[in-house]
Amino acid sequence: MFRRNGSSGHRWKSFSQSFEPSKPFQLLIEAQTNRGGFIAIDDISLTSGPCQVNETISAFAGCTFENHMCGWEDVSVGQGQWERGRNATGNAGPSLDHTLGTALGWYVAVTPDNGDRLSPAALRSPIMKQAGVACTLRFYYNMDGEDMDELKVVLGENSRTTVLWWQSGGGGGGGDVWQRGEVSLGRRRHRFTVFFEAARAFNRPGHIAVDDVNFTGCQLPEPQPTCPEDMLTCSNNACVEKNRVCDFADDCGDWTDEHNCEQQGVTERCSFERGLCSWAESHLSEPGARWTRRKGQDAWPADGPPRDHTLNNAAGHYITPGTQLTGRGQMVESLSKTLLPSTNCTIRFFYYGLQDATGKLLACSRTLHSGKDDAVLWRGTHANDYNWQRAHVTFSSPVKCKIVFRYERGTGDGAHVALDDVSFSKECAFDPHDGPLPNTSPTSAPPTAPATSSAPPDPCQDGEFFCWRSAGGTCILSTLKCDYRADCPRGEDEDGCGPCTFERDRCGWTDPGQGQRRWRRRKAGGGARPPVDHTARTGFYMSVNSSQAWAPSEARLQSPRLPPSSPYCQILFHFHISAECAGSLRVLTWRADGSEAILWSRSRKTVSHWTPESLPLGPHLQPYEVVFSSWNNGSQGDAASATDACAVAVDDVSFHNCDQSFHPPALAAFSCTFEDGPCVWTQAADDQLDWLSGSGPTDTPHTGPAGDHTTGKGKYMYMESSLPSAKREVAQLKSALLPPALQQGYCLMFWYHMFGATVGSLRVFLLTAESMEKTLVWQKSGNQGDRWRPAQSHVTLPRVHQVIVEASVGGEAGDIAVDDISLVPGACPASEVCDFEEGSCNWQQQSDDDADWTRASGATPNPNTGPDSDHTSNTPGGHYYYLPSSSQDIAGQTAAMLSPAYPPGKGACVQLWYHMHGRGVGTLNVYQQSEDGQRALIFSQAGNQRSLWRFAQAALLPRVQPYRLVVEGVKAGPTLEGDVAFDDIHVSDAKCPPHDACDFELNMCGWSNVGGGVDEDDWLRGSGASPTPNTGPGVDHTTNMPHGYYLFVDSSVGEWGDTSFLVGDMLQPATRGHCLRFWYHMFGPDVGTLRVYVNDRKTYDSGNKEGVQKWDAIGNKGDKWLRASVFVEHDHAFWFVFVYQKGEIAGGDVALDDITIFHGPCHANPIVEPADKPDMLSIGLAVGLTLFAGVVIFIFLIRLRWKNCAKSSATSNDVRSQNSAFDLYDCKIDGTEHGSVSHMSFFNKLYKGSSSQSATDSTSA
Known part of the structure; x- marks a missing residue:
């Protein structure tokens, strides 16, 4: 029925439990004690019926009024009286009590009198004995009514009454709600009682009620076996901090701390x-x-x-x-x-x-x-x-x-x-003559009174400080005391100036509060938490215990006054939070003008005994203070029963680079390869996770790098995403404070690795030291492939600042790593890819068009159109250019952006990502414009392409003149759902890879993970064998080698039924349909299901994100690559979707490779398994037969197509005026030969099928 372990402290605690025995029974109370403790029980009672809400059992008579009045009695002398009631209406009281919050709960309320306000109703407590200095009365009151109610708390002692608390006018306008009241009773030396006095009129609506009366902190201090050396031992063996001696408060409970004050130096x-x-x-x-x-x-x-x-x-x-x-x-x-x-x-x-x-x-x-x-x-x-x-x-x-x-x-x-x-305090020396202050600042310190201590004689002159601890009678200028530098040989000039290990004393750090919950200097061991200090493991630290904090409270540990500081000043400290019930720890600065600023806060418990944290304090021109604030909401629960179970502690406070003459080193000193540690980079402590030093692969399969970037065998820093890490938790890595960027700024460069099915985000912030303003300067989100990638950001911040690298958890397979951070003066080198993160990359708006493109981040203003994030970083903070749509648009209006000029020999292929989502989307064109203004259309796309960034590429035409690229948007007419965007433009000297086939050796081509919450996991690009035994391929299909690449889904991530979508490019209908051919690998005891779908705009807009299923494969197919083909005839623009659905357990991987799309039916060619060794005879025969069959088919198709062309009318050379998409075998028109579907697919004009075309799609495998 009941079990408790550990100490409950020096107080009685109550227990009750209802039970319904069906047979005669006996109660057994069993206790087992350890050495040095005792267990006691008292006041056992058995009553019929269920247990009621427990009353407070204490010498101080609190009450919930659920069963009775607990000794409280009405002593009113007028017509108004206090009565216990519930579920009242009208003027009798509130409808709900506070204890239970229901109409069944009880409280006490005042009955209305006949208008005589001179005789208030009085509710008196039982007589209580003397109380300690921290004794506090807490209660809840309900006052509904304006300008007619009055409630007081009055203390009665030795026939004298004193008002402690008062409220009138409807309880501060709170209405019919329970509000909390609290008042300190303070030290009571004699017997006393507490009264609730209330006055109200009968002819006014409203009520006054009280509930849940409680006394806390009222006991006198308990005797202790021994007291720490920094505390006073009272005559009653209680312990009191020495800074509370002779302060007019009886902290001992027997006035010991207030006796003989002059003898104690006060x-x-x-x-x-x-x-x-x-x-x-x-x-x-x-x-x-x-x-x-x-x-x-x-x-x-x-x-x-x-x-x-x-x-x-x-x-x-x-x-x-x-x-x-x-x-x-x-x-x-x-x-x-x-x-x-x-x-x-x-x-x-x-x-x-x-x-x-x-x-x-x-x-x-x-x-x-x-x-x-x-x-x-x-x-x-x-x-x-x-x-x-x-x-x-x-x-x-x-x-x-x-x-x-x-x-x-x-x-x-x-x-x-x-x-x-x-x-x-006794450290304060007073002028016995009480002389006046000077009118001007003295040039040196005035002479002091003769010393009467045991310190060595002071040999120093006016304006000098005596290094009394150092040998040789050393004197330094008095202005050097407390300047953040140890000028005395033994550093005594910095005593009491902020830095402290707390081994000798508090170094001037103080707690100005009162009550039980205060910062105390504790010695490690003896049941204290943490059990060791940070300095010497057996030394001292400062801590505050919340185990007895039943109400919200704050304890503040204040530093001595600190001298003015440099802009690079940082505070380093070590802290411990034992449990969630301990509350939060905050760091604040208290400025000379009396204002406060919160620098840092943490409420989560620490994993280790001590956690370090370094915070920028920034420049202070006037003296200031640092405050450690421990806040507790008073709701720690049963965990508080154990001593120090809810403790916050601080140790080893130090200040760095605070001297006003400090100058930072060159930027190169802040670079780091992490081979020999984190250099000047430190872990943040207000995050949830830590960056870890790694070498080789991380522990989680299918995520993280295989080695570092520097040498491949060195070290890097990474964030572990697997358990116990949780989604959205972050790890922060902080630099030391950096100087203001000069006119040219500096380039922050680093390498990052983000690979896995559930990768979160990596972000870089700049934090200013003075204002603590945080600015995002770079970010990436999601899977970026299994390789180290470079990143750079041009920093021009003209203030002292800090760089923060932050990684967040996206899921259990999302390790993120960084390496080789460097800071180089000047701007960053130009990138081959224009991602618009730091501007327009010298792209310019065309001046003679109808509208302008807009650089933006996040979602576009119009709903149901435009991207939610950019393509570069896949985050709302990334930038892109978009053409906004409006209800005033006119069909045919254009907006164009021009690239910088490229020399004639530069570039063979242009690649970009575009976003065209919305029912009113127009057309996106890309031109190659020569120096004389002539344009050649190299890419065009029209209509809604879904809410997805899509890949596009086009071959650049040979030029003998410099040329520019032009990105043009053409509006379709008035609409609010027609935003068009583009991002990440890259001009490459290499030829464009085939667009209709992908072997995944370089990248994912035009295939994309869908994201946006449609599915749960991503398709990954990988190579080699799966870390899970007996699953997945050991080689790719293209090269049949372990170093070849393929796409796969990590089956060890996620849950049964999770899906992964792989979406292809938009395809235009063709007269003979399309064939999708691919190789797949499904190996393992519980592989799951792989499906192929076809989707189009109409189907997608109806809410069907997958489309119409055309093919599937279920279960284990063995450790081999298999070929599949899907034939589709579709009379609207469409796209293919691969969907993998996980099996019940992580017992199988699925992979894809060598995906090809071509026009025409899928021919039933024999499946050719990849050979281990080349057979030259077989290869020769196969090539010969293939060439012969190709020639026959080609002649047949040419003749057939020529007949069709002879019947058709002439067609304009302007590619935008075409009404059909030509396939691989389209004939010459006006002397122009059109190429393959991969080339013409860039024009993507909707095909209007003939009446004879089949209305249904067919499929073959």
Whole structure:
């Protein structure tokens, strides 16, 4: 029925469970203890019926009101009363409780009186004993109604009542909803009770209700066997941090930490109970304005909080800004005594800030009488908080100074701002004469009071710092202290200046908060988490434990004031997050003007004990602070029962390149081949995965490189995509901070490998150090083939920045690798492919056409047309050019772009990718234009080609003059669904490969993976044997060698039934149909199914992404290549689709090779298996017979075609005016001989079939 392991802490926990025994039974409670622990049980009860919601069992009487009142009682004296109720209507209460959130749940609500608002209804708690300093009351209230309701929380102690919390006017306008209330009770030395007082009228609609009352943190500190050396041992054996000694808060619970303060060196402190102490008015305050000493019982509710912090009741005193400030921005100050030059001086105080978020409460350091050099040390928050909050600030000053509390009025009225219990640590030295501050900056530090410590005598002069730890009486300039460089031989000039291992002390890092959840210095071992520190494994670190955090809270670890920094300044630290219940860790900077900036955040637990992170801090012209913030939402659950189960820790904080005189090295220092490690590149820690160093193939089959790029046998960096990595998780690799790019910029070059069925994306960002602005400069997505590919980006950012290489997981077969990163001054070398990522590649708009092409990224504005991403990167951030369509378009309007001029001998083939999707798509033409303006059409495509980037190529005509390429879009008429786009233009000196046949030795030709969520996996281009034994081909079909290439689907990826689509080019109808011939390989115990479909525009637009099935093969066919043929007669433009559907298990691979498409029927030629050895006699006979048969067929077809041509009319030479697509054997027209289907397919005009053509498609295999 019940089982628990581990410690529950020093508190009783409740358990209940309902059960329905059918026979007599006996309960058995079994306990097993280990050495050093105990288990106890109490208050066993068995009741009839199911268990009710458990009540709080504690000395502090919380209540859910589900079963009874838990000792709370109505003590009202008027007609209004508190009553327990549920499912109320009208003025009686809300319809739902908070505990269960249903009409069956219970709460307490106030019955309306007859309009007498002078006698509020009172609900009193049981009498409770004394409480600790962190005691907090939490509850939920529901106030529905405006300008008629009032609810208070009142504390009763020794016949005195003190208002702690109040709300009126419908609970802040929340309406009929449950809202959370929270107020600190603070240290209570005597018995006390808590009241909920509410007043409401009968003649107004609305209600007031309370539910789920809870007390937290109220226990006094527990005695401990021993206390760490950096903590005070109280008389009751409790442990208290030494920075909380003599701060007017009874942290020990027996006042030990508040006794004998002068003997402990804390001499300057003020509770304001007997006056203002040494705090004085400022000549810079508004005339007549001054901080005023007030009592809570006199100031509240108009001018101050209802209680002070010292006595924690309405009779105690505090100081407020007074009532003389009437306009926004008016200011009042209070000044401390004059401090002598001090190091790591800490001021502690308590402040109250309620309402008026536009006001400012500041603590400043002043070194000049005029105040013009004031440095903000602290800035208060003005959240609606009804509590006194503790704050402390550690600072150092090489000259005399004063501490200034300054309040600047905001726009609101009725703000409750107050200060109380101000104290200075023993490190603070005061001028015994309280001398005035100078009017101008001193040239050197003033003399200090005689030293009374055991440190060596100070031999230094004014304006010098004594290196007291170093031998020889070394003196350095005082301006060199805390400048990020160790100028003393033993580095004592940087003590308390930020860097810290926490082995000796906190180095000036402090936690200004209060309550149980604070940053503490912990020693490794003894059950602490992590069990080792990062410095020495047995040393110290800073941690905050959320195991007892039942409500949202923040703990802040603040650095000492840091000196101004260079633009290249970075902070390096190591951190640990033990579990999700620990919450998040953030890093912030706190600037001199009081503003904050979040630099970094992480909420996921760390895998190892310690994880490093390096963050740019950027330039700071004024002193600043760094803050480690641990935020917890208070919902950690059962995991919190274990000690330190929900801990966040930080260790070994250091600062690098922060000296303002720092100059970065040359760009070459940031290049890396990864042969000897990551160089100056580091892992990011706010991502989910790490980059790994690899050599040879990665662990996952069918993905990742076989070796590095540098030597083939060296190392590279890669992201592992297989489990436990999850989809969309990222890994980031960060450079050191780079200098601003000069006028010519620099070229970032690297090699990447993205191969696999489910490859995610690879992106490169630039992050500016000052503003933390992140800019995407390069990206790729999806499978890019099994080879290393180059990438480059021209960087011109004129600010200090960082390069971030980010890879994301697309699936379990998607390893991504990078290698050989280099940074070279100047622009990047020109690429053979124009991808439009960094501009137009000198392509220009034609000026005398009707419209312009537009460079764009992502989806085009019009729906149901245009691409969603570019072709280069396959991401929404990539760029392409497109011709937008509109309802004002006129049929025949053109838009043209001209390439740069090419010399006469340059180029034999042009290749590009185009996108033509939408019902109103017009025509895309590509011309070769000579220097005299004459154009020759080399490619044309018209109509909707589906939402897919398609490949096109055309042979370039020989030229004796320089020439340009022209990409022309022709509009089809008014439409919003006619966008046309093109991308990745490449002019090659090699001849165009055959378009009607593909052996996959170089690339995938015009065959494409469909993407877009239509299927689950990709077809991959591969070679050699499959890593899965007894599956897939060992050689390709073309070469019959392991190094030959083919297409395959990785069956080890995905699930049963997953599909992979391979889509061919758009084909135009032909008089004798088309034959698709290919070789396939299906080998393994559970191969799955391979199908061939034919699809066209009409079928695709109807939602059928596959089309009409024409052929299939199912199951294991043996370890051999088989040939198949599919004959199709289609009277509309169409395309072929190969679809592979996975089998039940990963037990077989499918592969394709040597795909050929030609006109005419598929002849039943005998299947010729690839031979292991050439047979010259067989080859000779085959060649002879083939030539003879070819001659006979050719003569027959020529005669047949000549007869048909004799009947046809003359046709214009303009290829755009043709109404039919000529096939391989088309005759001469006007003396022109037309070539093969691969050439003429570029013209792609719809063929209008004759009435005698068959209306049905046929198939043969």
